[in-house]
Every structure is written in C-alpha cells, then in structure tokens.
Amino acid sequence: MSKKISIKDLKDYVGQEIQVSGWLYNKRSSGKLRFLILRDGSGYLQCVYFKGNVTPEVFELTDKIGQESSITVTGKVKEEPRSPGGYELDATEVTIIHETHDYPITPKEHGVEFLMDNRHLWLRSSRQVAIMKIRHRIVKAIRDFFDDRGFTLMDAPILTPAACEGTSTLFETEYFDLGKAYLTQSGQLYAEAGALALGKVYTFGPTFRAEKSKTRRHLTEFWMVEPEVAFSDLNDNMDLAEEFLEYIVQSVLKDRAEELKVLERDITKLQCVVRPLPRISYDEAVEILHKEGLPFEYGNDLGAADETVISSKFDKPVMVHRYPSEVKAFYMKRDPENPKLALAVDVLAPEGYGEIIGGSQREESLETLQERIKEHDLPMEAFEWYLDLRRFGSVPHSGFGLGLERTVAWICGLEHVRETIPFARMIYRNTP
Amino acid sequence: MSKKISIKDLKDYVGQEIQVSGWLYNKRSSGKLRFLILRDGSGYLQCVYFKGNVTPEVFELTDKIGQESSITVTGKVKEEPRSPGGYELDATEVTIIHETHDYPITPKEHGVEFLMDNRHLWLRSSRQVAIMKIRHRIVKAIRDFFDDRGFTLMDAPILTPAACEGTSTLFETEYFDLGKAYLTQSGQLYAEAGALALGKVYTFGPTFRAEKSKTRRHLTEFWMVEPEVAFSDLNDNMDLAEEFLEYIVQSVLKDRAEELKVLERDITKLQCVVRPLPRISYDEAVEILHKEGLPFEYGNDLGAADETVISSKFDKPVMVHRYPSEVKAFYMKRDPENPKLALAVDVLAPEGYGEIIGGSQREESLETLQERIKEHDLPMEAFEWYLDLRRFGSVPHSGFGLGLERTVAWICGLEHVRETIPFARMIYRNTP
Numbered sequence: 122m123s124k125k126i127s128i129k130d131l132k133d134y135v136g137q138e139i140q141v142s143g144w145l146y147n148k149r150s151s152g153k154l155r156f157l158i159l160r161d162g163s164g165y166l167q168c169v170y171f172k173g174n175v176t177p178e179v180f181e182l183t184d185k186i187g188q189e190s191s192i193t194v195t196g197k198v199k200e201e202p203r204s205p206g207g208y209e210l211d212a213t214e215v216t217i218i219h220e221t222h223d224y225p226i227t228p229k230e231h232g233v234e235f236l237m238d239n240r241h242l243w244l245r246s247s248r249q250v251a252i253m254k255i256r257h258r259i260v261k262a263i264r265d266f267f268d269d270r271g272f273t274l275m276d277a278p279i280l281t282p283a284a285c286e287g288t289s290t291l292f293e294t295e296y297f298d299l300g301k302a303y304l305t306q307s308g309q310l311y312a313e314a315g316a317l318a319l320g321k322v323y324t325f326g327p328t329f330r331a332e333k334s335k336t337r338r339h340l341t342e343f344w345m346v347e348p349e350v351a352f353s354d355l356n357d358n359m360d361l362a363e364e365f366l367e368y369i370v371q372s373v374l375k376d377r378a379e380e381l382k383v384l385e386r387d388i389t390k391l392q393c394v395v396r397p398l399p400r401i402s403y404d405e406a407v408e409i410l411h412k413e414g415l416p417f418e419y420g421n422d423l424g425a426a427d428e429t430v431i432s433s434k435f436d437k438p439v440m441v442h443r444y445p446s447e448v449k450a451f452y453m454k455r456d457p458e459n460p461k462l463a464l465a466v467d468v469l470a471p472e473g474y475g476e477i478i479g480g481s482q483r484e485e486s487l488e489t490l491q492e493r494i495k496e497h498d499l500p501m502e503a504f505e506w507y508l509d510l511r512r513f514g515s516v517p518h519s520g521f522g523l524g525l526e527r528t529v530a531w532i533c534g535l536e537h538v539r540e541t542i543p544f545a546r547m548i549y550r551n552t553p
Numbered sequence: 554m555s556k557k558i559s560i561k562d563l564k565d566y567v568g569q570e571i572q573v574s575g576w577l578y579n580k581r582s583s584g585k586l587r588f589l590i591l592r593d594g595s596g597y598l599q600c601v602y603f604k605g606n607v608t609p610e611v612f613e614l615t616d617k618i619g620q621e622s623s624i625t626v627t628g629k630v631k632e633e634p635r636s637p638g639g640y641e642l643d644a645t646e647v648t649i650i651h652e653t654h655d656y657p658i659t660p661k662e663h664g665v666e667f668l669m670d671n672r673h674l675w676l677r678s679s680r681q682v683a684i685m686k687i688r689h690r691i692v693k694a695i696r697d698f699f700d701d702r703g704f705t706l707m708d709a710p711i712l713t714p715a716a717c718e719g720t721s722t723l724f725e726t727e728y729f730d731l732g733k734a735y736l737t738q739s740g741q742l743y744a745e746a747g748a749l750a751l752g753k754v755y756t757f758g759p760t761f762r763a764e765k766s767k768t769r770r771h772l773t774e775f776w777m778v779e780p781e782v783a784f785s786d787l788n789d790n791m792d793l794a795e796e797f798l799e800y801i802v803q804s805v806l807k808d809r810a811e812e813l814k815v816l817e818r819d820i821t822k823l824q825c826v827v828r829p830l831p832r833i834s835y836d837e838a839v840e841i842l843h844k845e846g847l848p849f850e851y852g853n854d855l856g857a858a859d860e861t862v863i864s865s866k867f868d869k870p871v872m873v874h875r876y877p878s879e880v881k882a883f884y885m886k887r888d889p890e891n892p893k894l895a896l897a898v899d900v901l902a903p904e905g906y907g908e909i910i911g912g913s914q915r916e917e918s919l920e921t922l923q924e925r926i927k928e929h930d931l932p933m934e935a936f937e938w939y940l941d942l943r944r945f946g947s948v949p950h951s952g953f954g955l956g957l958e959r960t961v962a963w964i965c966g967l968e969h970v971r972e973t974i975p976f977a978r979m980i981y982r983n984t985p
Contacts, residue, residue: 162752241746320594506985553938
C-alpha cells in the first residue's frame with residue numbers, strides 16, 4: 122500500500138506514489154481532466170485525474186463528490202510550480218470516507234452573521250486557516266520572547282475576589298459560600314506579586330470585559346499578555362515593548378509569508394516595524410491633534426479617532442508616554458518632574474488599529490498608593506495583599522499588557538477582531 | 554560604576570566588581586563576617602562582608618537589614634563551590650532600596666492557611682520559586698511538543714452558551730441579553746471543530762469545575778491542554794499521549810535539575826518515564842483490584858483509591874483503555890469489537906497522583922451521536938453545531954486532555970495541588 126503522508130511533506134515524495142486523507146476544498150473539470158483540491162490542515166493539494174489513467178468508476182466519482190467530503194486520494198507526486206504549494210498529484214484513486222452534500226459555506230459570498238453562526242465550519246476556509254496559523258505564530262513569538270529573556274510564566278487567576286474598579290464592566294458568578302467572584306480584567310496586580318518573587322514574569326491568558334462596546338475592536342473575552350519587571354522604569358519598559366513588537370512582527374514575516382499572502386496583506390507595512398519606534402509625549406500627541414485642527418481638550422484621554430490621527434503620522438507603532446494622571450489607573454507612578462503626569466505608555470498600532478499596548482511604571486510607595494486608593498474611592502481592604510508588595514521589599518517596577526486579538530487584527534490586516542480568535546465572544550454573540 | 558547584573562550571569566564576571574539588586578533572603582553572622590543571602594528571581598547569591606574590608610557604616614547596616622528588604626550589593630565575584638550556585642560575592646557595599654521589617658514569612662514553620670493567605674509573599678520562598686519554574690518548564694514543553702509536530706493552537710472560548718452536561722458543576726454568569734453563559738469545563742468540542750479545519754490542533758487554557766470536591770487533587774480553576782487529531786484512532790491517541798508524557802518529564806529533568814533538588818524530588822521515579830508506557834484494559838485493571846481483594850464492582854468507574862492501587866503496580870504512568878461506555882462521556886466511540894466498551898483511555902500517574910490524562914476516540918457517526926445525546930437526556934439544540942462536524946466531512950478522530958496542575962504536582966512530588974499554580978482557587982478560597 123502507498124504511504125500515507127501530510128500535504129506539507131509532499132516535497133519529500135516527488136516521483137513516489139502516496140496517499141493523502143483530507144477534505145475536498147474545491148474542484149473543477151476540463152474535458153478529460155478533473156481537478157480536486159484537497160486540504161488536510163497542513164496545506165492544499167491539487168489532484169489531477171486524467172480519464173485515460175483511471176477506472177471509469179473513479180472518474181465518475183470525482184464528478185459526484187461534494188465539497189467538504191472527507192476523502193483519501195492516491196497518486197504520484199509531481200513538481201508543478203503553478204499549483205498551490207508547488208506540487209500536484211497525478212491521481213489514480215479516490216475513496217470516500219464521508220460523503221458530504223450541501224455544505225453551507227460555498228465559494229460565493231456570505232453575510233458575516235451567517236459565517237459567525239457557522240464559525241465551526243467557517244474555520245475551514247483558507248482565509249480563516251491563514252489567520253489561525255498567524256495567531257498561533259504570534260502566540261509562540263510572545264512566549265519565546267519572554268522565555269528566552271529569563272522571564273518566568275506566572276498564570277494569573279481568572280476568578281478574582283473583588284470588584285476592584287467597579288462592577289459595571291465585570292462578569293460575576295456565585296462562588297460557593299464566599300459570595301461573588303469576578304472574571305479578571307487583567308492579571309497585572311498578580312504579575313506584580315510575581316515580579317517581586319521572580320524578578321521578571323509574564324502572565325498570558327484570557328481576560329474579560331463586560332463592556333457594552335459594539336465596535337470592531339472589542340471582544341468580551343480576549344487574550345492578554347502582561348510582562349512585569351522588577352527594577353525597571355518607564356524607559357526600560359518602553360525599550361522592552363519596542364523590542365517585543367519588533368520580535369513578534371519579524372517572526373510572523375519570517376515564518377508566515379504564505380499565510381500573509383493568502384490574506385493579501387501589504388507586508389511593506391510590517392517590514393518597517395524595527396527598532397527604534399517613535400516615542401512622543403502626550404503633550405506632543407495633543408499638539409499633533411491641534412495642528413490637524415481637531416477640538417481635542419488637553420487633559421482628556423485619547424479616543425479611538427484621536428489615536429487614528431496620531432498613528433497616521435507614523436509608519437511604525439508609536440509610543441505615547443506621560444499621560445495626565447487623572448485619566449490613568451491609580452497604581453501608575455507619577456512623573457517626579459511633573460506630578461500631574463503618570464509614567465504611562467500606550468503603544469498605538471499603525472493603519473488605525475488603535476492601542477495594542479498599555480503600560481506604566483508602578484507606584485512603589487505604600488503611603489502614596491494608599492492615598493490614591495482613597496482618592497479613587499476603591500475598597501482599601503481588597504487591596505491589602507497588593508499593598509503588602511509595598512510594605513515588604515518594595516522596588517521600582519513596571520510592565521505592560523498587549524492585547525492579542527488587536528495585534529492579530531493589525532498584523533493580518535483585518536477589519537474586525539471577530540476573525541482573530543477561533544470563537545469570538547461579543548455583546549450580541551456567545552455561540553457557537 | 555560597577556556593572557549591574559543578574560545572579561544567573563555571575564559566571565561571566567568572576568574576578569570583576571559588579572552590582573546586584575534583589576531582596577535579602579536570609580543572613581547569618583560569624584565573628585567578623587556577615588553573610589547576606591540575596592535573591593533576585595534568577596538565583597541566590599551569598600554576599601560576604603568582612604569587617605576589615607568595609608566601612609563601619611556598611612558593616613553595621615548588614616546587621617540591621619531585615620529579611621526581604623530590597624537592596625543593592627556591590628563586590629567582587631568569586632568562585633566558591635560551597636555556595637549556592639557556585640559563586641559568592643566578596644562584598645564591599647550595600648545600599649537599601651526599601652527597608653523591611655517584620656516580614657510575615659520567616660524561616661520557621663507556618664500553617665498552610667496562613668501561607669495561602671499570604672500567597673503573594675509565599676511565592677518568594679525558594680520551594681515556591683522552584684515549583685513555579687518547573688511549572689513554566691512544563692508549560693513550555695507542552696507547547697513545544699505540539700508546535701514541533703505540526704499542531705495549530707486553537708484557543709477555546711471560556712464563556713460557553715449551554716450547560717451541556719447539567720449545571721451542577723458549572724460557574725454561571727449573566728451574559729447581556731443572551732441569558733446565562735457558563736465557564737468552560739473543557740475545550741474539547743471546540744477542538745474537534747478545529748481538528749476538522751486544521752488537521753491537528755490543541756487548546757491550552759483555564760477550565761473550571763464548580764464541584765464541591767475538597768481533596769488534594771481538586772482546584773475549581775485549572776489549566777488543561779487538549780490535543781485533537783483528525784484521522785487518528787485510539788491507538789494513535791495512546792501513542793501520542795505516551796510520547797507527550799515522556800517529552801514533558803525528560804524536558805524537566807534536563808532543564809530543571811536544580812529546582813527538583815530544592816524540592817528533594819526523587820528523580821529516579823521520573824527518569825524511568827520513557828516509552829513504551831504500559832497499556833492495560835479496564836478488564837485487566839479490574840482483575841488487579843480483585844487480586845488485591847478489593848470489592849470493586851465490574852462496570853463502575855475507577856475511583857481515586859482504585860487508581861492508586863492500579864498505578865502502584867507500575868513504575869511509570871499506566872494507560873487504562875476501553876472503559877464501560879456507561880461511565881464515560883456521550884461523545885466517545887464504542888469499541889466495534891464490544892459495544893459495551895468505549896474507546897477511552899485514562900493515564901494514571903505513578904506514586905498515587907491519580908488520573909492526569911483522559912481521552913478517547915470520538916464517535917464520528919451523526920446518527921449514533923444523535924442517539925447518544927438522546928440517551929443522555931442532553932439538549933439536542935445546543936449540540937447542533939457540534940453535530941455539523943458529523944454532517945460535513947466527518948472523519949475518525951481522537952484526542953485527550955492533560956490537567957496541568959496534577960502533572961506539576963506529580964513531577965514536583967507535591968502533596969497538594971494548591972502549590973502548583975500561582976494563586977489557587979478552591980471551594981473555600983478565592984483570595985488573594
């Protein structure tokens with residue numbers, strides 16, 4: 122019997138008879154020729170059936186097989202530069218594992234809601250396969266980056282005890298006899314405990330926002346990676362962020378060129394993502410907005426539209442640092458040179474993809490942090506463990522969070538984050 | 554000024570004057586000598602202060618610094634085989650970043666509840682640091698294993714729409730206008746959709762059980778990795794599982810020898826985890842129990858005590874396959890040679906650590922699966938998308954789930970899973 126192989130291994134079997142099992146992705150016919158495009162998850166293979174070379178039964182079968190039928194094909198591997206992947210199969214046989222008819226997703230156009238309802242099938246389309254492979258490569262780049270630099274993974278809990286910043290954007294659940302628990306919005310506070318134990322750590326897991334935002338940038342469930350580093354200030358933090366972004370983008374360019382081509386991504390927009398990235402202060406960002414004639418009020422946070430204008434001035438991600446402390450979180454350290462500013466940094470992706478990183482140097486003084494918690498009207502008791510990090514061996518430290526799905530959307534060049542994750546959760550969708 | 558370095562890099566600076574910042578882990582004195590043990594997350598460093606070599610102020614300071622104070626030390630690196638790590642510092646200076654007194658966790662014994670209440674600080678202890686580093690190495694081994702073998706990562710959703718197997722062990726939350734959503738117990742059904750799209754996939758994320766189990770093996774929130782492979786039967790699945798376990802254990806042995814030593818782990822128990830792993834049928838497992846004189850009733854599921862007896866007969870993880878279908882999930886394929894059995898496999902860790910893997914070949918027939926759903930009284934509608942995987946291009950496929958925390962407990966040789974994850978969640982604990 123011929124050897125069973127994966128499509129990605131075809132190159133090692135040129136001239137040999139092999140078998141491949143997979144699904145019928147597409148087909149066409151031309152006179153005495155039938156072309157079946159097989160997919161097996163590792164690639165695509167054009168199988169050519171010539172009437173003179175196969176039995177009448179096999180030839181007839183090639184006409185009858187429906188899209189997405191699972192089949193096994195047999196034939197000889199040929200180099201063929203014009204074929205997808207560079208090889209094709211001089212096919213002699215086909216056997217059906219499971220005959221499929223009326224597959225709902227045809228090569229014609231479908232509405233987005235229909236495709237999202239059939240997400241479990243839509244994932245089989247070549248664009249979705251390409252996105253998932255790029256997502257995977259980005260996840261691997263993220264983990265490799267930190268693993269290679271002495272960071273320890275520190276998984277943060279999903280179920281958290283207190284609604285630290287108000288319950289309005291939190292999912293809550295009953296937790297046995299302990300009252301309510303809340304799905305985490307960020308692992309940062311836990312990562313800070315980790316950094317003081319292990320020096321350099323990162324958390325990487327799902328996080329949740331019960332926000333009623335119905336935009337192309339919002340998911341209710343999304344993955345976030347959050348590095349946190351002891352003995353690190355805002356500048357170190359920005360150095361880390363830019364090295365990190367360069368590493369992610371260059372890893373994808375190197376290993377997922379084919380998938381980027383499927384997505385018709387303009388890779389020149391990615392090739393320029395190399396260090397150094399531009400760094401501008403919030404003040405400079407506001408100047409840009411004012412020069413554009415926008416009625417932006419100094420002191421406000423930057424909105425999505427503002428971010429788009431600012432990022433359009435740069436061909437790389439741009440770091441905006443030192444925001445007014447009032448629009449930023451209580452745990453951010455104030456700038457010693459201007460206490461109205463927080464030592465925060467947001468990184469805005471180019472091409473209007475918005476904020477992909479938010480970070481800061483953290484306040485390390487116990488007394489200052491206690492004041493801030495009071496100012497923000499937060500429940501002091503819930504933060505006692507966090508305050509312990511300033512009671513015992515406090516050190517300067519900083520970190521940031523990168524949203525995975527926005528990063529995938531940017532690198533893939535997608536209109537909407539719903540395609541960046543296998544099964545998207547949005548305010549109006551939690552199926553399939 | 555002397556160069557700032559990490560403890561792990563000391564070997565490159567022998568004979569040079571350097572600075573290290575970190576926390577005072579421990580100290581002792583002997584006549585004119587003071588020994589400060591510094592930790593920085595990358596290792597431990599003994600700093601030796603000789604009264605004749607330092608200023609009176611520095612010498613006095615070494616006596617006053619409290620445990621877990623954050624400090625910077627300066628001195629010359631010396632090779633010293635008797636020191637932790639093989640190096641020590643001929644120290645000349647120490648500066649305090651944050652002076653700490655009355656650190657709650659002292660070298661004396663503390664109760665577990667006290668330590669868990671102070672988990673954010675307990676993580677700084679050398680045993681906990683060792684566990685976290687081994688956990689990290691296991692996570693990396695898991696991902697590398699699948700990444701190197703052509704699997705695509707397919708993150709499954711945490712928020713799922715239906716209480717498919719009853720609500721009693723599910724955490725639930727309100728989901729906007731869509732009613733209730735439930736925290737996932739397993740990503741498997743989604744992984745199956747992934748396998749039919751991408752051939753070989755894995756999910757790896759947190760999963761949840763609202764079970765009222767108060768044992769040393771149960772967490773309410775734990776991480777699970779679930780590979781799923783198209784065109785794979787039960788035997789392929791067992792081949793994959795044993796290669797996977799060997800890879801994980803051997804990776805830890807190779808790269809985390811020092812941490813295993815800190816934990817006083819008997820590594821001979823790990824060294825023997827190499828292929829092939831023993832495979833016994835459920836019937837053979839029952840025979841073992843009966844030979845031991847246990848009153849086990851054929852047809853029941855194996856309990857924790859039964860698993861301990863069975864695994865004690867082997868020095869490696871043992872695979873128990875072909876369980877009575879009645880004690881196993883509805884989606885498992887029946888054995889064609891005996892339809893009373895499911896093509897399931899559980900892998901039991903040695904030394905009484907219990908089940909670490911559960912898997913099966915999946916039922917691929919639409920009609921059979923529909924019958925099973927009816928037999929189990931499950932809501933057919935919630936499974937329509939899952940049934941689509943059998944309507945369109947169904948193929949034989951199989952997979953398994955490995956619980957991360959039980960695997961960490963086994964490899965580290967820990968009594969209780971609460972130490973295997975940074976912030977454990979149990980029925981009576983969701984803090985800090």
